[in-house]
Amino acid sequence: MPIALKNQTMTESTQTNSSSSSADVVIKSKRSWAQAIKVYAQPASLRMLALGFSAGLPLLLVIGTLSFWLREAGIDRSTIGFLSWVGLAYAFKWVWSPLVDRLPLPIATRLLGRRRSWLLFSQLLVAAGLLAMSFMDPQQALQPLVICAVLVAFGSATQDIALDAYRIESAKVDDQAALAATYQTGYRLAMIWAGAGVLWVAAKVQGEAQGYVVQAWHVAYTVMAASMLVGMITVLFSPEPEARPMPAARNAAEWIQGALISPFADFIKRYRWQALLLLALIGLYRVSDVVMGNMANPFYVDMGYTKEEVAAVTKMFGVIMTLLGGFVGGVMAVRWGVMRVLMLGAILSAGTNLLFAWLATRGHDVSALIWVVSADNLAGGIASAAFIAYLSGLTNVQYSATQYALFSSMMLLAPKWLGGYSGMFVDAYGYEAFFQTTALMGFPVLLLIALASRVKMGSSH
Template identity: 35%
Template sequence: MTDTPPAKKTLWQAVRPFFQRKVLAMICLGFSCGLTLTLIFDTLSVWLRTVGLSLEVIAFFSLATFAYSLKFVWAPLVDRVPLPILTRLLGHRRGWMLLTQSLVMLGLWLISGLNPQENLALMAAIAVMLGFVGATQDIVVDAWRIESADQDGQGVMATAYAWGARVAPFIAGIVPLILAETLGWGFAYALMAALMGLGLIGTLLAKEGVHTIRVIQYGDLPPHPVTEGLEWGGRILLMVIAASLMGAGLTGNINLFQFTFPSPEAFDAVKSVWTSKQTGIFVQLPAVSVGLGLMFLACVPMPNVPTRPGAYLRQTFVEPIVDFFKRYENLAVLILATICVYRLADFLLNINGAFYVDLGFDLAVIGEVRKIFGVVMTIIGVTAGGLSMTRFGMKFSLITGAVICAGSNLAYAWLATQGDSIPAFSLTLAIDNISGGFAGTVLIAYMSSMISEGFAAPQYALLSSLYALPGKLLASQSGRIVESAAKGADQGGLAAPFLPWLHNLPAVSFTKPAETLGVSREALGAGYMLFFTYTAVIGFVAVVLAVWLIRVGAIKEKGEA
């Protein structure tokens, strides 16, 4: 046993691991995952808006991405169920990759042939199907990534994944918009379906890792097909209700429950409370909490009632969780808390698009800086994160990522004082994207290093859902925080100390939105500054937790026992 830190690697020693076949495969697979997620909502929402659909209808399509938050539910099935022919020919992981990528290609091709004004319901159904298939692709790609490298190599594979996953939204967010102007949206989506071929190349390049399917032990429980079918049916129904509640809470949209109301008037009354900025949080958060509770109940065995479905769920869903807590014992809660908080500050920046508009930037400028310059800066951050892990180790990289990620939010507070300055905008975006790329890559590698080889798919799916859900919950309240702070700024509220920094703003900055809100433009700017300061403070909580993890020995470098 030794506490001696590993020697710092030379630059070539840090770079050399990136020149491997599996790294190229990982880039292609990451691209495939990122392309799917972007096309089923972000780009699709632009298409829907250009044909005149309402924002309410478009927001409903965000449910297509909700499957990514719940992928831990069916990850055990993906981990365990072999596919006829494909598993024998390609192996367990690669067989699932090929299936999901083929289905994504098919779904995108089907969407390319639809007119949203005439086939909206069918398009929505295909988008939801793509969300489920895309989340399944994520499950199996993450599992293959973890199984294809030892703990010391997780940083390299996480970096390669991030390279592909970060470039894909750039391609899927720009190319279809350009092509749609001349060749139409159908051609654009058909081309995106063809680009999924890069994922197939990644699957063929990948080598199947070691994966052993554990046999379910039913003991002396005899099969009862009828009662087992009823139990599975009840559990699936409970999952659907739970997912609907969580989706309604996270999106602020309760249209899925419209059929349960006795009259349109009753539905409209509840909807007004549900979507109100003043009252929405008090019903949306409980809805998500109840949904999570129901989802948990649907996935665990019934107490004191042994059944074959219960035995299956115990060994596929409960045992991976128990394994994690057994391995890390008292440190498990601290590790999970760190994962939850590490990127929370970035999730809260979901109002940045509105912030740029309020500052007075043209949409063309926002698009060019975010889509082109921003992607380049993100790739730089991802690369820096990967090199940091391979050269300096996980401890240094985890703390560095937490510090720069939290500090980058203060750059947005500074941007609020600069108005529509393109140099200031570019600098802020560079700081944010570099830090986000760095921290995101490090977090992926850290979570991957926590996983047991026998439970790669379910454990990583659970951790990735865990770190995303709190951010999505709190992000829905970002706008309310800014507006409340702005309304109190002129009366000496918490945002008032920021007012002196905003007296020299350009005339275009915050003027129109401040008039709509009924506050001075300096007050609205102060509201934004206070909000970004809040997010930075939350980010520094992650710094404290990361330092704590290192102090108690929860992070081990190669060569440490």
């Protein structure tokens, strides 16, 4: 379901006909500001807010917040860096995305439909894994905690596959930027709850006790497991998108062709050699953010920030700037076009990493932390809203789950692999050099965006 740009004044809207698989291409002038903002009040946008919360909750709990827990428990930075490879589950979700796209779940699919049944199943996996983590202590046994984190990451990646397909199939292409923005707002609110919220809960349980108190983390992760109910309840009360007919497979070879090969062949056919350029942009767009994020929480611990301080700053200023960034990014994408906002987001994302390098020279400075966290969340909201809309525009609705899983997996593969070495880099060169290096990683992305803006989007027949 592509989004094509023409002289930044017209959008090419591909709207799927409800009675057939053909698409009618309609050229529309850009919407007014009032029309662009009104999209956010639609029921589909509000559902995406809650489902985005469910999708965003697990990520930090198996990578970012977990690294705070591990560092406080005395686990060394190099080990924490390598454990970030748990997040590679998100980078390889395209491997099982065809199953989510095509395979029905016994009983559940008949009761809920194809998309909602997979959503609920994956949410239950995440909740179970988080609850299991709440009973463990990394000081006593690190391996069982890692195994449960892998289970959470797998369930979370599966939820992403189903939810991305649900979002793309729930609205026409003109509204995808708004859905992406509300989804991203919910996603980032959940990340704040899984970051600041879990630290706040742990700090309240710990009270006046000093040092590492494992019971505080046990309670915090139990609360996080219960928070998955937001997504589960939303799934149960949401409509299933209109079912799209799937070609009947007469044998295993035909099923593999339709489920595994066709979605990828379709993308290559539509973009030919330019597909490599698009995949390169997708694979590198968030590299500076993702690599830097692996060491953010260990950085806070090592700089002497307490759980209460980190929670207060990210909860208050992070929420405000996340909401503002996601909203502004979505509106600007609808109003000005995705590519311009994509470029702006790339510049801001790399620039805020330089602010973290400056913060590393300040010592324990809460005021400076407020400014840096605020800028980082604003930049992240703008960049993410535009990027999700861009990925949605590349997707053919006939293969929505599989193709979007490929794109979002490419987004994480290189950054997560590089991020595994982040702890070793910090040990060798320090935090300031680390943040400067991650900022430099983002600048080649600007050239890729400039080149990709010349690519004519292929038809999502």
